[in-house]
Amino acid sequence: MKNNRKSSVAKVIRPAVRQATAALPVVPAKSRRLVFGGKWDYAPAPESSSHIAILPRHDLFIDGRFVAPRSGKYFASVNPATEQKLTEIAQAGAADVDRAVRAVQEKSRELAILESMDGGKPIKESRDFDLPMVAAHFFYYAGWADKLNYALPNRRPQSLGVAGQIIPWNFPLLMAAWKIAPALACGNTVVLKPAETTSLTALRLAQILQEAELPPGVVNIVTGAGETGAALVNHPGVDKIAFTGSTEVGKQIAAATAGTRKRLTLELGGKAANIVFEDAPIDQAIEGVINGIYFNQGHVCCAGSRLLVQESIYGTVIRKLRDRLQTLRVGDPLDKNTDIGAINSRNQLDKIRELVHCGVEEGATLEQSACRLPAKGYWYPPSFLTGVTLSHRVAQEEIFGPVLSVMTFRTPQEAVERANNTPYGLSAGVWTDKGSKIFHMVNQLKAGVVWANTYNKFDPTSPFGGYKESGFGREGGLHGLLPYLQPD
Ligand code: NAP
Ligand code: MG
Numbered sequence: 150m151k152n153n154r155k156s157s158v159a160k161v162i163r164p165a166v167r168q169a170t171a172a173l174p175v176v177p178a179k180s181r182r183l184v185f186g187g188k189w190d191y192a193p194a195p196e197s198s199s200h201i202a203i204l205p206r207h208d209l210f211i212d213g214r215f216v217a218p219r220s221g222k223y224f225a226s227v228n229p230a231t232e233q234k235l236t237e238i239a240q241a242g243a244a245d246v247d248r249a250v251r252a253v254q255e256k257s258r259e260l261a262i263l264e265s266m267d268g269g270k271p272i273k274e275s276r277d278f279d280l281p282m283v284a285a286h287f288f289y290y291a292g293w294a295d296k297l298n299y300a301l302p303n304r305r306p307q308s309l310g311v312a313g314q315i316i317p318w319n320f321p322l323l324m325a326a327w328k329i330a331p332a333l334a335c336g337n338t339v340v341l342k343p344a345e346t347t348s349l350t351a352l353r354l355a356q357i358l359q360e361a362e363l364p365p366g367v368v369n370i371v372t373g374a375g376e377t378g379a380a381l382v383n384h385p386g387v388d389k390i391a392f393t394g395s396t397e398v399g400k401q402i403a404a405a406t407a408g409t410r411k412r413l414t415l416e417l418g419g420k421a422a423n424i425v426f427e428d429a430p431i432d433q434a435i436e437g438v439i440n441g442i443y444f445n446q447g448h449v450c451c452a453g454s455r456l457l458v459q460e461s462i463y464g465t466v467i468r469k470l471r472d473r474l475q476t477l478r479v480g481d482p483l484d485k486n487t488d489i490g491a492i493n494s495r496n497q498l499d500k501i502r503e504l505v506h507c508g509v510e511e512g513a514t515l516e517q518s519a520c521r522l523p524a525k526g527y528w529y530p531p532s533f534l535t536g537v538t539l540s541h542r543v544a545q546e547e548i549f550g551p552v553l554s555v556m557t558f559r560t561p562q563e564a565v566e567r568a569n570n571t572p573y574g575l576s577a578g579v580w581t582d583k584g585s586k587i588f589h590m591v592n593q594l595k596a597g598v599v600w601a602n603t604y605n606k607f608d609p610t611s612p613f614g615g616y617k618e619s620g621f622g623r624e625g626g627l628h629g630l631l632p633y634l635q636p637d
Contacts, residue, residue: 212252269491289609308336310388318344414622419575422568423453501550574616
């Protein structure tokens with residue numbers, strides 16, 4: 150039965166194969182053997198290329214555009230199957246490679262230059278501090294975006310909604326990053342108001358967000374002065390206000406949001422004590438004092454603007470401070486050798502002058518760098534005031550300029566009392582060779598951040614914020630996520 154069926158199938162197949170074989174092109178006997186060895190040959194089936202338009206010449210693709218090579222050279226691209234020349238391709242020379250590499254770095258460089266042009270800070274600070282910190286903040290908070298359940302285990306974190314954010318002019322782009330990054334990581338949308346005198350880098354950041362295809366409406370930037378800020382604070386659709394600026398405006402915002410459902414965080418002013426003990430490594434401490442007050446022209450909320458020196462080393466410290474002051478280079482913010490740039494605005498310059506004048510009137514002695522100041526622009530020489538007492542305005546109020554108020558103390562307890570004798574509580578510095586003294590001081594200083602044997606050190610993983618009139622809420626680190634999430 151089985152054999153019968155096999156033979157009848159064979160009867161049908163055999164003539165069919167014969168016919169198919171006859172239809173094959175005549176091939177040499179050798180090849181034909183191959184065909185009958187179980188493989189089929191194919192009819193030619195070339196893909197059509199008639200609709201592929203190849204330009205006769207291709208340029209370099211740099212910074213989002215096709216550009217002719219500076220080398221002026223092109224080479225042929227050939228179809229290896231036919232040796233036919235398809236097109237000419239640009240040959241990038243060293244200058245073209247350089248242009249392309251620069252285009253990649255350009256954003257950071259461009260933002261740093263713009264920041265120095267708009268705000269007056271030295272390029273070495275905007276390039277080496279502000280911009281790397283901006284990137285680090287976005288990078289750090291981007292990391293939390295899909296891990297909020299691990300950041301706050303068992304608390305089912307939910308976003309708040311619309312965050313209204315108001316920032317000052319001293320670290321324009323960095324403050325924008327401090328505000329925008331955690332808000333977005335927690336799933337909120339943002340309406341940001343930069344300071345009137347420094348809006349440019351925030352607006353440039355908006356262009357970058359556009360290029361990155363952030364969905365429309367997620368980040369909004371409204372420019373203007375205090376009135377614009379107030380309109381944002383009072384808008385009923387805003388779920389949270391994050392403010393960095395003066396204590397005076399902070400108080401107004403606290404009053405405006407009181408009794409509403411709006412959440413609020415305030416990062417306000419400071420009048421930090423930088424405390425130098427007699428056992429401190431003096432030269433290192435002097436560098437810390439210089440950095441603490443003259444960084445960013447002293448336009449720093451956590452600036453070490455009150456120097457507390459132990460009485461026994463007062464003479465040495467003042468002599469070294471005076472010498473070091475003369476080496477600071479004041480001038481063009483875009484010059485890479487500049488240590489101290491321009492004062493941010495005429496208003497701020499007037500405020501510095503007024504407070505220093507008041508300090509001298511009240512009995513303090515003013516020492517200033519003998520540097521020559523540029524004829525045009527807003528400038529103030531690095532300065533310090535000695536003979537300052539706790540009741541002087543320059544010991545209590547923020548000068549927010551390159552002016553240090555120097556006072557003395559005898560014992561650690563007196564240092565603590567003097568350091569805490571301020572309505573502010575943002576930061577402090579302690580310089581001593583003794584670890585135990587550091588712990589003793591840190592526990593008694595009422596300040597959000599205390600640096601020991603260093604100053605002005607920042608990291609996106611580390612929370613920052615104040616006590617008392619320096620505000621409430623923290624930015625940075627895990628703590629910086631909480632103000633942008635619903636309470637459980
Ligand atoms: P500011 O006058 O308080 O201004 C801060 C921001 O608030 C600016 O964008 C400002 O707009 C806006 N603003 C002004 N009046 C407002 C109002 N009634 N309602 C809502 N927004 C309003 O402070 P600043 O003079 O720019 O900055 C210097 C102060 O900020 C210093 O006291 C400093 O200590 C503090 N600061 C604190 C921190 C911190 O982290 N704690 C950081 C940086 C600075 P316009 O500038 O356009 O008028
Ligand atoms: Mg202002």
